[in-house]
Structure formats: structure tokens, C-alpha cells
Amino acid sequence: MGEKNRTGILLESGTNEIEIMEFKVNGKLYGINVAKVREIMVSESVTPMPLAHPVVEGVFKPRGTVITVFNLARYLFGEDASQGGRDLFIVTNFNKMHIAFRVDSVEGIVRLSWADIQKPDNTVSGGEEGVATGITEINGNLVVILDFEKIVAEIAPRTGIQADDINKLGHREPNNTPIILAEDSVLLSKMILDCLKQAGFTNITKFDNGQEAWDFLKATVEENSVKEKVSLVITDIEMPAMDGHRLTKLIKGEKSLKQIPVVIFSSLINEELYIKGKQLGADEQISKPEIGNLVEVIDHLLERRKTK
Secondary structure (H helix, E strand, C coil), rough: CCEECCCCCEEEECCEEEEEEEECCCCCEEEEEHEEEEEECCCCCCCCCCCCCCCCEECCCCCCCCCEEEEEEEEEEEECCHHHHHHHEEEEEEEEEEEEEEEEEEEEEEEEHHHCEEECCCCCCCHHHHCEEEEEEEEEEEEEEEEEEHHHHHHCHCCCCCCHHHHHCCCCCCCCCCCCECCCCCHHHHHHHHHHCCCCCEEEEEEEEEHHHHHHHHHHHHCHHHHCCEEEECCCCCCCCCCHHHHHHHHHHCCCCCCEEEEEEECCCCHHHHHHHHCCCEEEEECCCCCHHHHHHHHHHHHHHHCC
């Protein structure tokens, strides 16, 4: 059940662990999930694009692939990073996109538990406007884990979740089937909820992380109210306290819950993590921002469950 990632460290499936790559921008420490990182490169010459967002430096083409470059210092501080040697590109792969983020330096990689990552409150994160998805302590230093999906969606809105995809599905009748949603991003969870409600799903209970969702599910087992309170679970992968893979493993390992369909809806549905999700028992895995596909999958899984 283990998989070796690009750092060579064996990560067991569903153990609630994550590897964080630390990097600096303007001398401040930030973090990114290693699963999002394709490679680290010394910065190269970038070709500017006309009428691009100010944070978008332009594009470059390593090994035949055109990649857009975002200037993180410009995004975070409104100005370019202070000069202190040659900077780097963190080339990422999520939401089926390759984007390079310019940073000062990469400090290293550390493996830790999602339980060690705290969700910042609104006074720190800025609520929907915040860009911190988590805060943790590494080697005595506080590290802010950035919400890269939000950064990209803010700069290029058409890459994010689109309500228009729901309109294309046509008229839909209201559906009161109880659905659980585990999603930590304030902005994304609001967009997902709005889209699902637009699609007719009127009975959705939302949790900020896998631990809260699991506590709720355990309570339904104890109360013998599973059938009344949950018919399907939608979960992100990256979440403080408990990630979506761990949540999936726990659900599928519990006799009273394992028949509940679990849909992983995440920016991290690459080949490796898709295999991991299948190993853990996920019924379907969909890459953000394919909200129309998510609705169709929910319809299929709920209909299939009726016939069992």
C-alpha cells in the first residue's frame, strides 16, 4: 500500500502524512505540498505576454513544454523580491496545469502529519481573501503553507470552478439526499456549495477538514443514523488535521460506512495519487475544477446505490 514519491521516501497510503517543501520569498518561509511539485529549476529568461496579469511574468519553454511564470513576491508583497543571488522556479503540477512560481530559495523537505498543520483563523488568513491554507512549525520556525489553487484562480479565474458548467446540465429537480463535503478552503468550499445547490442538491453538510467529517460519521454510527444522515461523501485531499486519503481509508474500513460512496475532488488527481486513491477505496476521483463532471458522478453513484 506504499508508494515512493519523487523524494524517494516511502509514504504509506492513508497515514495522514504529508511532505512539505520549504521555500523563501523576501526572506520569509513558506511551504508547498511536495505532491504539487514537478521540479525545481534555476530561473530562466521569460518571454512577457501582452495584457497579462501583473503577477504573470510571462512564459518559458523547457523541454518543449510552455509554462507560465508567476512572481510570488509580486503577488504576496506587491513588489519583486529583494536581490540576493539567483532565484529559482518551483514548477508545479495541479489542476492539470503546469505553472512555475519564482521564489528566492528552496530550504528543504520535511515529512509531518496533517495533525501538525493548523488552519489559520480569519484574523490571520483574511477569510475568503486569505492565501494561507495552513500553518505549521518546522525546526522552530513557523511556516505558512500557501493556497496555490486560490492564487491561480484569483489571477486566472477561468481556470477555477465555473458555475456555467452547471447551467450546461439543463433543468434539474431538487434532491434532498444527504451529502457530506470535506473541504478546507473557504473560497473553494463556497464555490462548490453554490454549484451543488444550483444543481439541486439541498442537503449538504460541510466540514472544514477530514477530522471533523470523521467525527460526524462516527457519531452517525453510534446513533444508528447513517442512512438518514449520509448517502455520499465528497472530500478534498489536502486538509489540516486529517487529509482526504486518511478519511477515505477510515470510511472504507468501517463496516457501517464502507458502502457509502466516496468521491475525491481535488487538484491533486495525478497518476500516482489516483492509484493511491483507488487503493484506499475511493469510488471516484475528479480533478478540480471539473464541477459539472462532479455533479454527473454524484448522480451516477446515488442512482447506483438505490439499486443495491
